[in-house]
Amino acid sequence: MDKINKIILNCENISKQFGFFFALNKISFTVNESTILGIVGANGAGKTTLINILSGLSAPTTGKILIKGMNYKVNERNIKRFIGTITSKSFLYEELSIYENLKFFSKLYAIYDKVETSKTIEQAAANFNLSDWLYEPVSYLSTGMKQKVEIMRVLIHDPSILFLDEPFSGLDFNTINMLITMLINLKEKKNLTLVFTSHNIELIRRISDAILILKRGKISKIVPKDEIDEIKIESYY
Amino acid sequence: MNEKKDSKNSNLKLFYTVLQKDVKSEIKQISDIFAIILFGIISVFIFSSAYNTINLGTAMPTSIFVTQIWLIIFFTLIFIMIKLFVQEKEKGTLDGLKASPVSKIILLTSKIVFCFILLSFIELILLIFSFFISIPSVNASNLIEFVNYIIFGIIIPTLDLSVCGTLVSALSMYAKNKSFVLPLLLFPIILPITSPIIALNIKLLEGEILSTVLLELLFVVAHTVLMFSILMLVSEELLSE
Numbered sequence: 001m002d003k004i005n006k007i008i009l010n011c012e013n014i015s016k017q018f019g020f021f022f023a024l025n026k027i028s029f030t031v032n033e034s035t036i037l038g039i040v041g042a043n044g045a046g047k048t049t050l051i052n053i054l055s056g057l058s059a060p061t062t063g064k065i066l067i068k069g070m071n072y073k074v075n076e077r078n079i080k081r082f083i084g085t086i087t088s089k090s091f092l093y094e095e096l097s098i099y100e101n102l103k104f105f106s107k108l109y110a111i112y113d114k115v116e117t118s119k120t121i122e123q124a125a126a127n128f129n130l131s132d133w134l135y136e137p138v139s140y141l142s143t144g145m146k147q148k149v150e151i152m153r154v155l156i157h158d159p160s161i162l163f164l165d166e167p168f169s170g171l172d173f174n175t176i177n178m179l180i181t182m183l184i185n186l187k188e189k190k191n192l193t194l195v196f197t198s199h200n201i202e203l204i205r206r207i208s209d210a211i212l213i214l215k216r217g218k219i220s221k222i223v224p225k226d227e228i229d230e231i232k233i234e235s236y237y
Numbered sequence: 238m239n240e241k242k243d244s245k246n247s248n249l250k251l252f253y254t255v256l257q258k259d260v261k262s263e264i265k266q267i268s269d270i271f272a273i274i275l276f277g278i279i280s281v282f283i284f285s286s287a288y289n290t291i292n293l294g295t296a297m298p299t300s301i302f303v304t305q306i307w308l309i310i311f312f313t314l315i316f317i318m319i320k321l322f323v324q325e326k327e328k329g330t331l332d333g334l335k336a337s338p339v340s341k342i343i344l345l346t347s348k349i350v351f352c353f354i355l356l357s358f359i360e361l362i363l364l365i366f367s368f369f370i371s372i373p374s375v376n377a378s379n380l381i382e383f384v385n386y387i388i389f390g391i392i393i394p395t396l397d398l399s400v401c402g403t404l405v406s407a408l409s410m411y412a413k414n415k416s417f418v419l420p421l422l423l424f425p426i427i428l429p430i431t432s433p434i435i436a437l438n439i440k441l442l443e444g445e446i447l448s449t450v451l452l453e454l455l456f457v458v459a460h461t462v463l464m465f466s467i468l469m470l471v472s473e474e475l476l477s478e
Contacts, residue, residue, distance in 0.1 A: 002389070002417060054308070056335065057335055057336055077338045080336065080337060080338040081338045083336075085332075085336045087329070087331025087332060089328075090328075090329055090330075091329065091330055091332060092330070092333075093258070093262055094328070095265040096258075096262060104254065105337070107250070107251075108254060108255075108337040108338070109337065109338065110250070110332075110338075112250065137265070142324050181394050
C-alpha cells in the first residue's frame with residue numbers, strides 16, 4: 001500500500017465555541033501517515049485549541065475527528081494509546097525524578113516490563129544528554145532540559161502520531177537540530193506522523209510536508225509541500 | 238471472557254499506577270502533610286487547654302471530644318482536597334492524565350482512595366495525640382467495642398468524606414476563586430452527615446452496641462453510595478473542559 005496516501009487524521013467541520021466566541025470555526029483537513037503538518041497563525045488564531053482538541057484534552061463543540069479511521073467520540077481510549085501530546089503546560093511532576101516520571105508515563109500506556117522500560121529510559125536520557133540528571137527531581141532542571149524530558153515522555157510509548165504545541169520553545173539551536181533529525185528519522189523508519197505548531201516560520205518551512213495557516217479560527221490556507229518555499233506565509237495571517 | 242479479564246486487570250494496574258504516583262509525590266512533599274498534622278495537633282491542644290481551664294481535673298466528656306476531633310477532621314479535608322485535583326489542574330499535570338488512555342472513572346476512584354489514605358493517616362495521628370492531650374472519658378473498654386469504633390466510627394465516615402472531598406475538588410478545579418469555592422461547595426455536601434457521624438462516634442465510644450447506631454450508620458453508608466454514584470455519573474463532564 002502506498003503509505004503517502006494513507007490518511008491517519010481526518011478532521012471534519014471542527015468548531016470550538018467559548019460563549020459567543022468561536023476559537024475554531026468549521027475546520028476540515030486531513031493528514032497522511034508519515035507526514036509532518038506544521039500549523040501556523042498569529043496569536044489567538046486557534047493553534048493551541050486545535051492541538052488540545054486533537055489530543056483529546058478538550059472536546060470540539062461540533063465536528064468529527066477520525067484517527068486511523070476511528071471516531072474520537074467512540075474510541076477515545078484506544079486512540080489515546082497511539083498518540084503523544086506536548087502542550088504549553090508541562091505534564092511532568094516536578095517533585096519526581098526524570099526516571100520516575102518516565103516510568104509513570106510508560107505504565108499509563110500499559111508498558112509494565114521493568115527491565116525494558118529502564119533500558120529505554122536510560123537510552124533516551126543518554127540521547128538527550130540527561131544521564132547525569134536521570135534520578136534528580138524535575139524541579140532541578142532548566143526550562144530547556146524540562147522540554148527535552150517532555151519530548152522523551154511523548155516518545156516513551158512509541159506513538160504513531162504526535163501533536164506538539166510549540167515543542168521547540170526554550171531549546172538551544174543544537175538541541176532543536178538534534179530533535180528535528182530524530183523526528184524525521186522516526187517519520188522515515190516508523191511512519192511517525194507529526195502535527196505541530198510553531199511561530200518559527202523558517203523551521204516550519206524546513207521540516208513540514210504541508211502547512212496549515214489559521215486565521216481567527218478558520219483555515220486561511222493549506223500549503224502543499226511543493227509550494228512551501230515559494231509562498232509568503234505571513235501574508236495569510 | 239479472557240478479554241474482559243484482561244481489561245479488568247489492565248484497569249486495576251492503571252488504578253494502582255495513578256495511586257502509587259500520588260502517594261510517591263506526597264512522600265516527596267512530606268512537609269505539606271506535616272503542616273496539616275501540625276494544624277490538627279495545635280487545634281486539639283487549643284481545644285483541650287480551653288476545656289481544662291474551665292473544668293480543672295475533669296475528664297473531657299465523649300460528646301465534646303468527638304465534636305472537637307471531627308470538627309478538625311472536616312477542616313483537614315479542605316487542605317487535602319486542594320491536593321486532589323486543584324493542584325494537578327494548576328500545575329498542568331492533570332492534562333497529562335487526561336491525554337493518556339486512562340478512563341475518567343479510574344482517575345476518580347484512585348483519587349478517592351488517595352484521599353482516604355491521606356485522611357486516615359492524619360486521623361490516626363490526631364486520634365493518638367488527642368487521646369493523650371484531651372484525656373476523654375471513654376466507656377468502650379473491650380477489643381470488640383474498640384474495633385467497632387474504628388470500623389464504623391472512623392473508617393466508614395472517612396470513606397464518605399473522601400468521596401465528598403474528591404467530588405468537590407473535581408467540581409471546583411475550574412473555578413477562578415478555588416479557595417473560596419472549595420469550602421462553599423463542601424459545606425452543603427457534608428452538612429447532612431455531620432450529625433450522624435458525631436452521634437455514631439459518641440455512641441460507639443460510650444460502649445453502646447451496634448444495633449443502637451444502625452440508623453446513623455445506614456445514613457452514612459447511604460450518603461457514601463449516593464455521592465459515589467453522582468461522582469461516577471458525572472465523571473465524563475467533571476474531567477472535560
